[in-house]
Amino acid sequence: MSESVKLQFSFIKRTLQFRFDAGTSRGVLKTRDVYWIKVQDPKNPEVIGWGEAAPLVKLSPDYREDFEEILAQSLAKLSQESWEMEENSLLEKVKSLVSFDLPSLRFGVEMALLDYFNGGKKRFFSNPFFDKNQPIPINGLIWMGDRSFMLEQIDQKLNEGFDCIKMKIGAIDFEQELELLGYIRERYSKKQIVLRVDANGAFSPENVMEKLSRLAQLDIHSIEQPIPAGDWKAMHELCKKTPLPIALDEELIGVQKKSELLDTIQPQHIILKPTLLGGFLETKEWIRLAEERNIGWWMTSALESNIGLNAISQLASSFNTQIPQGLGTGKLYHNNLDSPLEIKSGKIHYNAAKPWENPA
Structure with a gap:
């Protein structure tokens, strides 16, 4: 005992x-x-x-x-x-x-x-990210804004060596968004750059199939939450007929009947945000159920500071996942907590030589 x-x-x-x-x-x-x-x-x-x-x-x-x-x-x-x-x-x-x-x-x-x-060292459990400084591949996130701001971000991420780009869509004109995605595809094939998009539920069930068809022509890896969360039947129909893989995101928030959701909708992927799902135990349960059903998954931060980002990175690392995770949010803030987390060449690293700033 x-x-x-x-x-x-x-x-x-x-x-x-x-x-x-x-x-x-x-x-x-x-x-x-x-x-x-x-x-x-x-x-x-x-x-x-x-x-x-x-x-x-x-x-x-x-x-x-x-x-x-x-x-x-x-x-x-x-x-x-x-x-x-x-x-x-x-x-x-x-x-x-x-x-x-x-x-x-x-x-x-x-x-x-x-x-x-675990002794107050910002380590939560055994994982190669912290224990062996094994980096985790991540996607480069393109935030919404006007066309020039988004284009500037795209060029920056490509120059920084990211080979997976995730673009938020649904806020500016759809034709402009297609043009920006096309800008990447003209220069890089799907083998060179993986393209993900996140609609945050911005499309309607009436127009979504037409938009998915046009996105599919650009060899998009997946689209997150194309229609608003909550209509499992509509989302199931979409996942059944979609020309490109769908990843559920907001759909998982507040859901306790995990098996029922996955069996009803049958998505291609799920996105896991521990802050929104309830932490380590809940996220591990989603992973277990997804893997039993051959549903893909990756983890994403929900704009936490470096304390939360470090925990999510260690959780992702504990599963030895090889696909890019959404863990590149550490540089978003002027006044984030200084930490050993570093992003280099499209990966997040834990550089133990760098100290943690005292939160107090």
Whole structure:
């Protein structure tokens, strides 16, 4: 039987400032609030575990005006508990104590406890990314904006050595978006550059097939969430008839009947965002169910700071995945936490020679 300890939970808020207006089909982001969760044993204060709760505007089930109040109340309750120092026990206890409706909070608490359990080194479990500095291939993300801004980003990502580009579409004129994708395809074949697009539910069931057909002519690898989430029947029909593979994203948020969703829709891929899905345990369950059904998957950050990005990178690495993940968001902010995370030649690396900035 492993030891049980009483732990103290607290948090620090930071408002991250975007380096540019980050355009999505749901609007433009300029700032982003994140909450860094701190865990320590008052009798052994030098070991600190850090996690991150970062509800995403208009998307997270726990993006709400009273989130900070709920966070404070939840952490006060968790500080009354005794914790058995064993990985599965910690995760199962978090699952029982933190509501499924508070996914980013659950993920932040999981993160902080596993970091504490592993000695407060920002390592959560065994994984080649942290343990062996094994880099993870990632996609280069092209944000929405006017044509010249998007073209500038495309050139920059290609020059930086990315061989997988993901472009957000659905905000500017569709013809212009096709032209920008065509700009890449004229220069690089699908063997040289993998092209993904993310519509964030911007297309309607009436016009989506025509748009998918035109995108398919550009050898697109996959499209994320072509129509709004929630209509499983329409999405199933789309996945059955689509000329290019479909990846579910927003469709997974807030869903507890995972098997039912996958069996009903039968998608080609799913996108996993632990902050929106409820953390390590929930994400692992989605992966298990997807792999049983031969459904592809990859992991994506939800604009967390480097604390959350590090945790998601380690989770992806623990599955030894070879396909590009969506983990390139660390340079988005002026005031992100300095960290060992580095992006070079289309991959994210953990450079242990670089120290972590103290969140406090």
